[in-house]
Amino acid sequence: MTACADPEGSVGGILCRAGQLLRAAAIDSPRLEARLLLGEAMGVDLAALLRDPRAPVPPGAATRFGAMLRRRLAHEPMGFILGRQGFWTLELEVSPDTLIPRADSEAVVEAALQGPAPVRVLDLGTGTGCLLLAVLSEHPGAFGVGVDLSPGAAALAARNAAATGLRDRCSFLAGSWAAALAGGFDLVLSNPPYIETAAIPGLMPEVAVHEPARALDGGPDGLDAYRLIVADLPRLLLPRGRAVLELGQGQGPAVAGLARAAGLVVLGTHADLGGVERALVLQQG
Incomplete structure (x- = not known):
């Protein structure tokens, strides 16, 4: 040296x-x-x-x-070492219970903010709560629900809501996607697991070793979670309600096909700062 x-x-x-x-x-x-x-x-x-x-x-x-x-x-991620990560205009607590929020996911927030102001927002696979809290911070009249399979993640998201002054406008619960919820949402957000199972060991060690596998593994083709979410969107969304789903690179056409088969209207995609199609915008017909 x-x-x-x-x-x-x-x-x-x-x-x-x-x-x-x-x-x-x-x-x-x-x-x-x-x-x-x-x-x-x-x-x-x-x-x-x-x-x-x-x-x-x-x-x-x-x-x-x-x-x-x-x-x-x-190769432990900086976010886990520091215990926090910036996202949108918020600073959020992070832990190994969740993925660390990434700048790419801000494309989901940007896409959501381009539509009409929502009243009821649902975030499926909420993790740190980053997507839901970012949208609520921009829409003071909205109320949100975040769901995560991990009780630790749901508890972490609730702490982030309190720390960002949004605790009274949202609730978080542990569960399997939207199984425990009725419909009536204007906006559904999700950053689901979308990495192909076989590709996970080849990811950088910060991700493959340290971040939770359940939040990464999208099944053999990376689409397992999309199939479940998209099939449930017609029940969850109000008429003309919208959904914004984060995409893995190159997954736009496949997820759009699932959405059309479920009777949803594909409004378009929104790119991240790297020019990758990162968010798919859908609407209840």
């Missing part, structure tokens, strides 16, 4: 050595991640962290940083 200019035990020295280790472990953005971890360990923001690279790091902070760095070098 290249020698670091700042003293060992200083902010700059620790960041330099940590960045080298993260780079060697094939971690993207190693310098940024080292800064985020050290800032978290020291309880300071990035501006304060970088103000004096030669400043010593207190022993307690150095110990905390070392523990977090070892976790990241083992």
Whole structure:
């Protein structure tokens, strides 16, 4: 490794050595991640962290940083190490009970916001509650229900609702999709499992090893969850109600075909920032 200019035990020295280790472990953005971890360990923001690279790091902070760095070098996701992740305009708690919210999923929110303001919103496979809470934050007159198979995920989503000031406008419950619910929703959201079972071991270890398999595995062709959700949408949606479903890359035509077979109208798709068709918009006829 290249020698670091700042003293060992200083902010700059620790960041330099940590960045080298993260780079060697094939971690993207190693310098940024080292800064985020050290800032978290020291309880300071990035501006304060970088103000004096030669400043010593207190022993307690150095110990905390070392523990977090070892976790990241083992490819544990940053979100799980920090315990939080930004999504839309919200900062959300995350845990191994759920997928970590991704910027790609904001395409679902953008697509949902392009339609009429909903009154009752349902989020199937809610995870952290990110989709539902983002939509509710933009529609102050709406009320939402989030459902997840994992009780831990439903509890986490409820904590996020409280932390974002939305607790009085939503409820979360553990269950199998919408089996326990009657209809009457203006808008249904979902980011279902859509990875083909055989493809999961080939994903980056942050996902394949650390994120919950039940939230990833979409069955042999990746469409198992879509079949269940789409078949239930005619019962769940009000007349002219809409559904916005997150898509895996290239899945748009197949999921649209399932929707048409169920009697739904396909309104179109919405791309993520990478130009990938990420959200499919459907309507009750």
